[in-house]
Amino acid sequence: MFLHQLDLTTALRPSLLPEETLLFVQDAVGLYEGKFKIPQYQNGQAYLTSHRVCYVDNNEPRKNSVAIYLKDVERPDFYAGFLKSSAKITLFPKPLKQLSHGTSIASNPPERASPQRSLAPSPAPAPAPSPSATWVCPICSFSNPVPSNFDPATANARTPLPPCLACGITPPLVHVVKAAITAMSNRQPHGGPPPDYATAATAGSSAQVGTTGQGNISCPRCTFQNHASLNVCEICGASLHTMTDKRLDMAKGIERSESPGPSLPPSPAQDRIFECVKLSFRGGGEKIFFERLKNALVQRKWLLQSAPPIPKPRPSSGAFDDGYSSTGNQTPDDPDRKRVVGIAGLERRGLEQRKNNEAVIGTAFEDLEALMTSAKEVIALAEQFASQTNLGPNGSSEANVIASQSASALGLVTTKDMLGSGSESLYVSELSRNLAEYLTDDTRGILRKEGGIMTLVDLWAVFNRSRGGVELVSPADFEKAAQMWDKLKLPIRLRRFKSGLLVVQGRDRTDEKTVASLLAWLRELHAPSSSSEYTWDVTVYGRGVTAQETAERFGWSVGVANEELEMAEESGALCREQGLDGLRFWENWIINDPAQP
């Protein structure tokens, strides 16, 4: 249950879970199981997110893509590479019981059938901060214990912090978060069972030898049925897992010769028990990947999801929360807070809210790490500000709406620092996928609003706006990324009109479809509604349309409408009339005259 099937977005990137953020991307990565290469998983992109390590194959992305949940990872190991051997990062899975626990994130709940699962030791202690974690008061330098319920991953400005035991000053949040994280990372190596033990546990499971149905290990020397969690035989003291290791090797050899290389169709892949999985970095980038992987393992963002919502304390000084629902139930909470009604009450509420905002912003920007911990609040705040400013002078324009969504889109974007060592092509291809996702995202519906087609320049402007002014994409990179759509087989395509105008449209929108829709529309105009103003037979010929009308009708921009009309003319479906009132396009009766018998 170590490798999970991976859902991909339309752009063939891993679709992120809620709250999940992308940390790093590296291309030219291969997968190993133990010492062996996994066939068909040898050239792909590795995505590191806050929750998972994902492998997306370059050739068969839909088929050969797997994800490893970081919560299942016992520890990562780094191998720097030697001569022709590329650098590798090894991910050791947690012992099995652990693996099958807490799979609220996993799409397929694991089955707990195999007996060898019981080999696994009792679950490692839940990742709560160890009682030894301390923070040093910045005022009096007294070592205070970090409260046992304090979790650095979920802590924010509203988490109550006990004051220093010696001087009684409440420490800054960052300070405690740092202390907790340091304590955790120090504890990390000792927290879990020894690595070779984990290996043995999983190895024994695949070997099947020496284990009984009850999950006992029979001693190779005296055949005593030892309890699964024992390392040495209770009777004769012989080591139990050197034995399993040896057998494992033998078993491995046999298995290999029978089926060279485990094939990994998605369903069996989930049932396999992996000793460990290695990511081989053939294109570099392993150092940053490892660095960020370690950080992600320490931060344990995935815990956020199952964690109960953080209770929001209401300090007596200022009302937190939204301040709207609070008036009623607040009175009992704060005896000193008088119930103020009317304009004074509103004013006071506003004042309190501003104070609160100030506090959030103040603590958030103190330090980069603090910004990360309180990112959620800051984003919420930014969105609130955006919507407030939009309420002002006719903020109804679509671009504004898109721009206000920008903060929430922050997690989606690929930025240059997420990518491996200066690899330009990887950046461009990631940007390309990013764009495709952005365009096909139904909640935004960018392409739909533009009638299914928009110019590249417009897209560039909207895209950069929605990035909210950070990590803007240069026009050159943008065009390169757009050119990549075809190569990456994404559902978006870039089209160059005769005039050189570049437009973006869905892959399913072909010229034939456009021509058909144009003709269908022109046929609607045959209705003899106001035929008096026409000097020709409207019922036969319909009437001509300008690019302007077409743009209005299909929601295109005028430039696009013009190009589409000329494309249709080129194909022989339309013909033109250059009149005093401009260029009009007609159904092509010159070739197919309806009057001809």
Place this chain on the structure above:
Amino acid sequence: MVTTSSSPLAPIPTSGATTEGSGAFQFPRLYSFPPFFNIQPVLSTRASQLASWSSLIQEYCRHHRIYTLTLVDALSTPLFNNSSLSRRLSLRDARAVIQWMTTTEGGNRAEWISAGNKKVKGEEGGEAGKCWIFWKKPEEWASALEEWVDRTGQKGVVLTLYEITESDATMKEEFYGMDPDLLSRSLSICVKRGKAQIFGGEGSEGVKFF
């Protein structure tokens, strides 16, 4: 010459240069299709359009017994000017149509007449754009004449040119009122074929078929 017909499809009364005037000319329906008066830029459409124009011009000229067109003047005639539609072919486009008709692709149905020397192929028929419209080519005229002579048993008889084009006997024939230049051109083809002989001098030629 302004026509005021309510429907574009209604026959438009016309008076050609050499009128016979038997009934009004029935324009094709494409004539009332506004884009028809714009030469199309797309090749396939353009070819089809030029062919339609060519046949329209030929039919029009056959109906009105027109042998030559002077484009500058003809532009205001119903042929090129659909007044009910208020659309007209521009001089440039009309030239393009005629030019196309002069090519083999257009079936050699027209020929520019240069201002100075008649019958000599000019580039653009002079500034006025004068041209032959061959709704019957000279070869076809020659055959028609031969057939007429054969039908009426006039072989061996000497006929004057006037007799052929203006006499009562030929009233019902297609070549009645034919342009003398075109007639002599057609007759010379007959001579080349060895079917006729031309006598006499300028202005009083006679022809004998055998």
